[in-house]
Amino acid sequence: MRVEGTHGPLSVQQSESALARKNGSAETDIFNKHLAEVEGISESPLMSGNKVTLLLDGPATYKSMYAAIRDAKNNINMESYSIENDEVGRRFADALVEKQKKGVQVNLVYDSVGSASTPEEFFKPLIDAGGHVLEFNPLNPLLLRKKWEVGRDHRKLLIVDGQVAFVGGVNISSVYSSGSFRSKPPEKGAKPWRDTHVRIEGPVVREFQKLFAATWLKQNGKPLDWASYHPPIDKKGNEIVRAIGGSPDQEHNAIYVTLLSAIDSAKTYAYVTSAYFVPDARLLAALRNAARRNVDVRLLLPNETDSNLVFYASHSYYDELLSAGVKIYEREDAMLHAKTALIDGVWSTIGSSNLDWLSFAHNQEVNAIVLGQEFGDQMKAMFDRDIASSRLITLDRWRQRPIVMRLKEFGARLLSRWI
Missing domain, CATH: 3.30.870.10 (Endonuclease Chain A)
Incomplete structure (x- = not known):
């Protein structure tokens, strides 16, 4: 893995040393697995300083x-x-x-x-x-x-x-x-x-x-x-930061592929906040598989949004995620519009990209990837504050929702690729 500084690319030894200092948790090997996988996808290098x-x-x-x-x-x-x-x-x-x-x-x-x-x-x-x-x-x-x-x-x-x-x-x-x-x-x-x-x-x-x-x-x-x-x-x-853009001009959406790789590499926890959550099959599988290998997967989603179609489409995925062990929280006292993720306490992303088809396939988006435990600690504190103002969705209670709501979810999911 190569990291660039103020005067150009660092040597291999300098790059490894810089990343080692950021990988504060011995419980994760996300840098070794994830960074090598996405290096050829992103057009922007990791930048230090x-x-x-x-x-x-x-x-x-x-x-x-x-x-x-x-x-x-x-x-x-x-x-x-x-x-x-x-x-x-x-x-x-x-x-x-x-x-x-x-x-x-x-x-x-x-x-x-x-x-x-x-x-x-x-x-x-x-x-x-x-x-x-x-x-x-x-x-x-x-x-x-x-x-x-x-x-x-x-x-x-x-x-x-x-x-x-x-x-x-x-x-x-x-x-x-x-x-x-x-x-x-x-x-x-x-x-x-x-x-x-x-x-x-x-x-x-x-x-x-x-x-x-x-x-x-x-x-x-x-x-x-x-x-x-x-x-x-x-x-x-x-x-150490990477600037990463998503565009329909790309053969592969760099933001989407990078997030998938980070979740696939998670070893301890994956905390994801999304204002609009309409995942595709690959993202669903990544979240479910992470939970099944005992990664603490938590989704922070809105209790209400400015799009009913997205709201009900999002709900249509709850049952399969909850059944796999994913924890879902809904922020209740605010209109949640954030788009962030924290993996293993050392990999963070903040940006404009939602977890839906518009962001994945059609829109121009931009995110920042930040590596390191110090910034990860700030992200975790922010996530914990959001969780404290949120309601945990349980599988038993979710399955008791009215049939009318289920029908709305079914209809919205049919349109998921266009919302």
Whole structure:
């Protein structure tokens, strides 16, 4: 296995030493089994020398994003599925316009479906100031720059000055304005959204920048001097990180294959959080097989979602998973929107990719893979807090659900490839 640093690839001995320091648990050999298996799949290398900050929910994420935008000196690249014309959206828009007027080049990609309710006038001040704005796969055929495709740009990615990157599940919307961990429950009708993001500084930011550039070029964006978007980056911390993108252009979805390999390599536990859970046969088998070899497999899923079809399709898989020994929890006091996983305490992923067919086969997604026990401990503490606010689903009680619910599940599962 080879790891790259601030000055290029490390030697084999240096790479092995760096990974050995991150493999804090003697109970797992996930690095030996998993990393070698996925090395030929991902186009992005493992990068050392990074600092990763875990961001829980919208308020913490937005605060860190605003600070990075405020301090921008050269350029800002932003790619988001949903940018809403609300208080949060307008605050971001104002901040971007202000930086553009000060000579910081702003390049923005938003998805035509995810931001369908946002009028074109919302982006006009940024365009008038000199910012570049791209609508990904426009629904309006008159605006198409290429052949129309089914897939959407589901990424949530912000890169500032080529030095800091933000990756995760948080869109730009006021629904994230309140945190999900509170001392007292929210008022009726004010259920907060629970999501996870990360702030990353260090050499791996170059790899996230490449993913943004690929989207920009694919959508025929205005020519940019990409060399200036890849400045030298010094070591910022001790984390080993891989930037990994998913796209329908790929022969194999790198995010999906990487997660499957990690679950297949799990030896102690596999904790998976997903806002939309509509697995294929391979992922179902990986989860069931892990549980049957005495891996503690836990799924954290939403108690309610903004898609009834996904909700019932997800439920249609519960019986077979519970029967195999997989533990399923549903977050009750918040709208769960996070997409994370933690394997054996040393392999973590945070990103935009759900466990459904849209993410696997049709959408553009982006995740960060973080190796190491120190960051894994933070992920586990976060997962434990979510579990404390969740309800455990038991097989006996699940099989007592009404026949009407079963019929809805059956119907939704028939449509699982398209939701």
